[in-house]
Amino acid sequence: MTEAPLTIPPNPAPRCHALLPCAGSGSRAGTAAPKQYQPVAGLPMVLHTLAAFQAVDRIERCLVVVAPGDRFLSVDDPHIQLARVGGSTRAASVFHGLQALLDSGADASDWVLVHDAARCLITPAQIEALIDACLADAVGGLLALKLPDTLKSEAGGRVAATVDRSDKWLAQTPQMFRIGALRAALAAQADTGFAGVTDEASAMELAGQKPLLVPGSAQNFKVTYPEDFALAEAILRSRS
Ligand SMILES: Nc1ccn([C@@H]2O[C@H](COP(=O)(O)OP(=O)(O)OP(=O)(O)O)[C@@H](O)[C@H]2O)c(=O)n1
């Protein structure tokens, strides 16, 4: 009997997509327009963020989630997709963005790196470090930072206690998970309005997972308050 040769199917590298929630109002930043469009070092903040992801070959495309009425951003690049599906919370914007990724051809088993548009200091090297760590992990994970300062708890404006910080991390983004797993984790929280979901990892934690903590950088801060713009500007100019 002649046996057909055994064909080993190709094992394609898993695909990675970026999803940038960009639908916030930036109320703490005090800018006239949403902070992600504020010029920093010569460009609207979100364009610095996008440039970092576009420099990573393993990112197949970037989906930017903006508010439905947003007319600040238009895109003319096949690797960037605009989804006007922002919601009333960051979690809702991410949830809708994941569906937009799936609707436009992404597979539930693909990876997604969710990253705040307002973290415009992310570097390609930091994104690569997260991808390297998470591709080797079943769950996925996030960039995060160990606390550089002593940590206090408070009661009535006074110190209640000095808190052991040895196991405490500040969560950053990107946060990288399988699209299907993250979508399911968020869907399970949708009927509470995503209460308690402040980042992707928290949704995965509520689903019983233990995301990987990958050391990030203090420079990958989220532009949140008025004084953050000058620091972001100085760092971006020092890099160019
Ligand atoms: N409904 C929302 C709220 C936030 N974001 C995005 O999530 C990221 C992190 O949120 P944050 O910095 O807290 O932004 P804002 O909600 O815009 O800020 P604030 O809370 O000061 O209003 C930002 O890129 C922001 O545009 C979003 O896509 N949709």
Ligand SMILES: C[C@](O)(CO)[C@H](O)COP(=O)(O)O
């Ligand atoms: C997702 C996040 O960047 C992780 O630190 C952060 O929680 C988003 O900011 P917010 O102020 O909680 O909306």
